[in-house]
Structures are given as structure tokens and as C-alpha cells.
Amino acid sequence: MKGLGKIVFILLGVFLFATPACQKDIEVPLDILPDFNPIPYQLPSRKVGSPQYNIRPDNPLTEQGVMLGRMLFYDPILSSDSTQSCASCHNQVNAFTDNGRALSVGVTGAIGKRNSMALFNLMWHPSFFWDGRSPNIRHQVLRPIEDPTEMNSSIPEAMKKLQNSSMYRIQFYSAFGTTKITDELYAKAMEQFLFTLISFDSESDKFDRGEPTDFSAAALRGKQIFFREPSDGGADCFHCHGTSHFADFTMSNNGLDATTTDPGFGEVSGKPFDLGKFKVVSLRNVAQSAPYMHDGRFKTLEEVIDFYSTGVHANSPNIDPKMDEIPEGLNLTAEQKADLIEFLKSLSDQNFLTNPKFSNPFN
Ligand code: HEC
Numbered sequence: 001m002k003g004l005g006k007i008v009f010i011l012l013g014v015f016l017f018a019t020p021a022c023q024k025d026i027e028v029p030l031d032i033l034p035d036f037n038p039i040p041y042q043l044p045s046r047k048v049g050s051p052q053y054n055i056r057p058d059n060p061l062t063e064q065g066v067m068l069g070r071m072l073f074y075d076p077i078l079s080s081d082s083t084q085s086c087a088s089c090h091n092q093v094n095a096f097t098d099n100g101r102a103l104s105v106g107v108t109g110a111i112g113k114r115n116s117m118a119l120f121n122l123m124w125h126p127s128f129f130w131d132g133r134s135p136n137i138r139h140q141v142l143r144p145i146e147d148p149t150e151m152n153s154s155i156p157e158a159m160k161k162l163q164n165s166s167m168y169r170i171q172f173y174s175a176f177g178t179t180k181i182t183d184e185l186y187a188k189a190m191e192q193f194l195f196t197l198i199s200f201d202s203e204s205d206k207f208d209r210g211e212p213t214d215f216s217a218a219a220l221r222g223k224q225i226f227f228r229e230p231s232d233g234g235a236d237c238f239h240c241h242g243t244s245h246f247a248d249f250t251m252s253n254n255g256l257d258a259t260t261t262d263p264g265f266g267e268v269s270g271k272p273f274d275l276g277k278f279k280v281v282s283l284r285n286v287a288q289s290a291p292y293m294h295d296g297r298f299k300t301l302e303e304v305i306d307f308y309s310t311g312v313h314a315n316s317p318n319i320d321p322k323m324d325e326i327p328e329g330l331n332l333t334a335e336q337k338a339d340l341i342e343f344l345k346s347l348s349d350q351n352f353l354t355n356p357k358f359s360n361p362f363n
């Protein structure tokens with residue numbers, strides 16, 4: 001049964017059982033629980049060249065658990081005034097980033113200090129947030145609830161609201177066999193949904209796999225520039241944005257600023273040599289996720305490429321040694337820049353961006 005159908009089915013069941021027309025005043029239990037019968041969730045078969053799935057043994061994906069996570073992701077119930085959901089700042093068509101905003105705005109109108117991050121292939125990330133302050137997804141998904149510049153609630157308050165909802169008691173029961181809603185089960189459900197957001201089906205992937213694709217000659221030239229050393233006419237991007245993720249997910253300073261403005265990873269590790277370092281993020285679906293960098297300072301990919309070409313602050317404190325190869329900058333030609341951008345655009349995965357399984361289940 002399709003996801004939405006399932007919710008409707010459950011709700012319909014409650015309605016039919018709870019309000020038999022001729023027995024209006026007979027007391028009925030509040031929740032009519034379905035059978036606890038979790039169905040394993042089938043991830044799509046793994047694409048050639050993509051990493052092995054990395055599902056946590058204590059949280060196997062089930063149809064019911066993934067659906068619950070999806071409901072939670074799209075439900076504003078988690079925020080203090082029930083107006084903001086995760087999806088408010090993580091919109092599927094923008095690769096789950098924030099609708100073109102440089103900095104996210106929370107329920108109180110407070111403006112955060114960072115750019116919303118794209119959400120996909122999360123089962124392979126070693127840490128979360130631009131500054132890596134969250135060690136795993138189950139820890140991460142609790143943070144937006146209590147962040148004063150995001151949902152501005154508290155975890156006990158959000159769990160209480162879920163506990164008071166018959167729909168959620170029933171859905172937690174179908175997913176985990178209990179109606180007692182805890183932050184741990186909330187986080188497990190959210191992890192299940194977020195882990196289904198997988199993207200390895202861009203034009204570039206199809207080209208690599210020898211499948212029919214719109215991958216252009218310009219994109220191919222751009223790919224060569226991306227993957228080559230500067231000494232070989234390349235732009236050296238692959239040293240940090242290599243692997244099938246187009247990111248190594250390390251903490252690095254790519255030379256955005258002459259002086260450190262946001263401490264980044266340095267605030268997390270407490271080490272001066274980590275000041276100004278941020279997560280090397282994936283470039284998959286990057287054409288959909290503008291603006292760019294931890295503070296959304298660049299509006300377009302053109303601006304990003306101009307930065308790497310001639311805007312890098314070589315003396316930036318703690319700059320990554322991998323940025324040093326050509327201190328005077330890459331000085332790319334207009335054609336090289338255009339080709340690189342074509343390649344970056346070929347990393348978009350339309351199946352991912354439009355997959356109905358990842359959309360709002362309440363619509
Ligand atoms: C007000 C907007 C906003 C809301 C609401 C929001 N996020 Fe985010 N999200 C952000 C921003 C901004 C960042 C980056 C913050 C930082 O690095 O300091 C982020 C980062 C993340 C990351 C880290 C990704 C990575 O690659 O490291 C995940 C995962 C995430 N959010 C999931 C969620 C979930 C789940 C919810 C709902 C419970 C949610 N977000 C609610 C704005 C938001």
C-alpha cells in the first residue's frame with residue numbers, strides 16, 4: 001500500500017471502529033491499534049560505483065518506520081508554535097535546502113548564522129552540521145527542535161505534543177510496537193526516513209555507468225578540469241570533492257576569508273588550528289541548492305567558480321594545504337569556468353529531486 005494510503009487507512013480504521021453510528025454514547029478506547037507487523041523497507045538496488053548501504057543494525061528500515069519519519073519531517077508539530085517543519089527549511093526541489101535563502105529564519109523570526117544544508121546520502125556522513133558538531137543523525141535530528149533560531153521548542157515539549165496525538169501514538173505503535181513516544185524512537189524514525197534519501201542517479205553517474213544520458217561534451221571537459229591537478233590544466237577540485245560523494249566530508253578551510261569570522265569546527269574541537277574550518281559538502285544536486293557556502297555568501301555557481309579561480313585568500317588562517325598548490329589562484333579561462341559549471345550541473349539527480357516517496361505525505 002502506498003504511504004499516504006496507509007495513513008488514510010489507519011485513520012479510517014480508527015474512525016470506523018471508534019464511532020459506530022448506532023452506539024454513539026458507548027465508551028470506546030481512544031486508540032484502535034493495528035497489528036504490530038513491521039514490513040522491511042526495500043531500498044533501491046545499489047547503483048554501480050556507489051558505496052555499500054550502511055544501515056545501523058539497531059534500526060533496520062521498515063515501511064512503517066520510514067513513513068513515520070516522513071510524517072515527522074513534514075509536520076510543523078515539532079516547532080514551538082506548530083508553524084515550522086523540517087521541510088520549511090529543507091525543501092525537496094532545492095535538494096532539501098532552504099528555498100534559496102542565505103540564512104535560515106526560525107519560528108520567532110530570528111535569523112540563524114548558517115545556510116541550510118542539502119539532505120541526501122546521509123548514511124555515509126561521519127558528522128553533521130557545517131561545523132561537524134553532531135556525531136550522528138540521531139543526535140542531529142533532535143537539535144533543530146530546541147534551536148532558538150529554528151523550531152525554538154524543547155525536546156520534552158515536542159515529545160508531549162506527539163504523545164497527545166492519536167495519529168502519532170498509532171503510527172509509533174505500527175513502527176516500534178509501543179505507544180510510548182520517546183526522543184529515542186523519534187530519532188530512530190527520523191533516521192529511517194532520512195536514510196532513504198539516496199541520490200546516485202545524476203547525468204554524470206549515468207555517463208559513468210554507460211547508460212543513456214544528456215551528459216554534454218562541455219560537461220565532459222568540465223569533469224576533466226574538476227579531476228585534474230593544476231599542473232595538468234585542472235582545477236584540483238577532486239582533492240576535497242572526490243569519491244562518489246563529491247566530498248570527503250572532512251573539516252577544511254578553503255580560503256573564503258582573510259580573517260576568521262565564524263569559528264566553525266574550531267568551536268567544536270576547541271583547537272585553534274581548527275578555527276574557520278567547515279565541512280566539505282557534497283556537490284551532488286548543487287545546481288539546486290543555491291546559495292552556497294556555510295553562510296550562503298555566493299548566489300550562483302558562477303560566483304563560486306570565480307572565488308576558486310581568483311578569490312581564494314591564500315593567507316587565510318588554517319587554510320587547507322590542498323588549497324596552496326597555486327597560491328596565485330587557478331586563473332581559469334571563461335571557457336574553463338563555463339565547462340566546470342556544466343559539469344556541476346550534470347550532478348543533479350532529477351529522480352531524487354522529484355521522487356514522490358520523499359514528498360509531503362500529508363498533501
Ligand atoms: C529554521 C530552518 C531549519 C529547520 C526548521 C530545520 N533545519 Fe536542518 N539545517 C538548517 C541549517 C541552517 C543547517 C546548518 C546549521 C549549521 O551547520 O549550523 C541545517 C543542517 C541540517 C542537517 C545537517 C546535514 C549535514 O550534511 O551535515 C540535517 C541532517 C538537518 N538539518 C535535518 C533537519 C531535520 C531532521 C529538521 C527537523 C527536525 C531540520 N533539519 C529542521 C536549517 C533548518
Ligand code: HEC
Pocket residue numbers: 226235236237238239240241251252253254256277278279280281282283286289291292293294295304305308320322323340
Ligand atoms: C581544500 C579543499 C577544497 C578544494 C580543493 C575545493 N573545495 Fe569546494 N569546498 C570546500 C569546503 C571546505 C567547502 C565549504 C566551505 C564553507 O562553507 O566554509 C566547499 C564548498 C564548495 C561549494 C559550495 C557547496 C554548497 O553546498 O554550499 C562548491 C560549489 C564547491 N566547493 C565547489 C568546488 C570546486 C568547483 C572546486 C574546484 C575548483 C572546489 N570546490 C575545490 C573544500 C574544497
